[in-house]
Amino acid sequence: MLKLIRQNKPDHVALPPVIRFDSLFENTEEKFRETLAAIYTEVFPVKNMDELAAKASELFAGVVNRATTIPELGSWADFSLNVSDPHELETVEIAILKAEFGVAENGAVWISEKYLPHRALPFITQNLAFVIPRNALVDNMHDAYERLQDTTGWGCFIAGPSKTADIEQSLVIGAHGARSMVIFLIEEM
Numbered sequence: 001m002l003k004l005i006r007q008n009k010p011d012h013v014a015l016p017p018v019i020r021f022d023s024l025f026e027n028t029e030e031k032f033r034e035t036l037a038a039i040y041t042e043v044f045p046v047k048n049m050d051e052l053a054a055k056a057s058e059l060f061a062g063v064v065n066r067a068t069t070i071p072e073l074g075s076w077a078d079f080s081l082n083v084s085d086p087h088e089l090e091t092v093e094i095a096i097l098k099a100e101f102g103v104a105e106n107g108a109v110w111i112s113e114k115y116l117p118h119r120a121l122p123f124i125t126q127n128l129a130f131v132i133p134r135n136a137l138v139d140n141m142h143d144a145y146e147r148l149q150d151t152t153g154w155g156c157f158i159a160g161p162s163k164t165a166d167i168e169q170s171l172v173i174g175a176h177g178a179r180s181m182v183i184f185l186i187e188e189m
Helices: 002-007 028-038 049-059 086-091 141-147
Strands: 041-046 066-068 094-098 101-103 109-112 127-133 155-158 163-165 171-173 180-186
Touching: 028 041, 041 049, 049 180, 101 127, 101 141, 109 127
Parallel strands: 041 180, 066 094, 094 127, 127 180
Antiparallel strands: 101 109, 109 155, 163 171
16 A cells, blocks of 8 residues: 555645745834734833833732742732742732733734743733833734744743634633733833
């Protein structure tokens, strides 16, 4: 049988040329904000870490089990990420994480193990916030993958809080994973 399969191989076909699409948005940040609004994610521009801490305290006042991977927000956090078993993260209510960049066309944020002690954290927390340098936004996924060419290790794109819709067309936000997502665009890191 294998001999017959080898004899009946199709002719070699060259790969298609690499196609690249340029989005050429007039304002990448404006498009990023527009896309995120459509996927139920709020964006807050902040000048520096002090303003970030103040905004986080305002937005998440009264919330317990706050975690962060950002050293400058250490006094804001009341939940230590120094755990050996990721299951211990199940009570985290809000996690504020540093991310490398955002993508305007789909609102995705790239986060890697560089800023993440536990891969489960963005998926197990009830609410999720990312801090992205304001100048680290790209137009589309072509730009994003160019930026990731030299990347090694684990990383993923995350866009908005989790969503699901059933056959009755009822949209549920936060059905699994984070129930809400916030983006902080920071001027000075």
